[in-house]
Amino acid sequence: MLALVAYGCGDDDSAPQTEADPTATTFDFDYTIPEGAGLALDAGEPLDILPAELDAHVGQVIRIVNEDDRGHVVGPFFVGANETLTQRFRSPGEFVGECSVHPSGQIVLKVTA
Numbered sequence: 001m002l003a004l005v006a007y008g009c010g011d012d013d014s015a016p017q018t019e020a021d022p023t024a025t026t027f028d029f030d031y032t033i034p035e036g037a038g039l040a041l042d043a044g045e046p047l048d049i050l051p052a053e054l055d056a057h058v059g060q061v062i063r064i065v066n067e068d069d070r071g072h073v074v075g076p077f078f079v080g081a082n083e084t085l086t087q088r089f090r091s092p093g094e095f096v097g098e099c100s101v102h103p104s105g106q107i108v109l110k111v112t113a
Contacts, residue, residue, distance in 0.1 A: 016111035
């Protein structure tokens with residue numbers, strides 16, 4: 001199943017734009033949220049699955065595979081339980097947002113041309 005949800009808080013015109021790319025077969029950034037990640041969070045264990053800052057370029061593709069039984073927030077993206085998100089970065093910008101799978105609780109996504 002493919003999760004295509006991207007969200008953010010407020011009217012941040014500087015946030016990078018993305019688009020779903022379900023046909024992509026290679027990924028510049030490829031991350032897996034393992035089964036049990038939610039339980040680990042519940043137990044107070046920090047998760048360090050993605051970097052605190054992700055520097056990407058327009059045209060690059062990110063894939064996040066969520067093998068957990070609950071959804072997770074990764075910056076502008078929500079990846080549902082047992083879903084895969086594949087997005088291509090379409091425009092430059094910066095987004096600072098929540099990240100449920102990083103110890104700091106946030107991620108900075110910077111996309112340059």
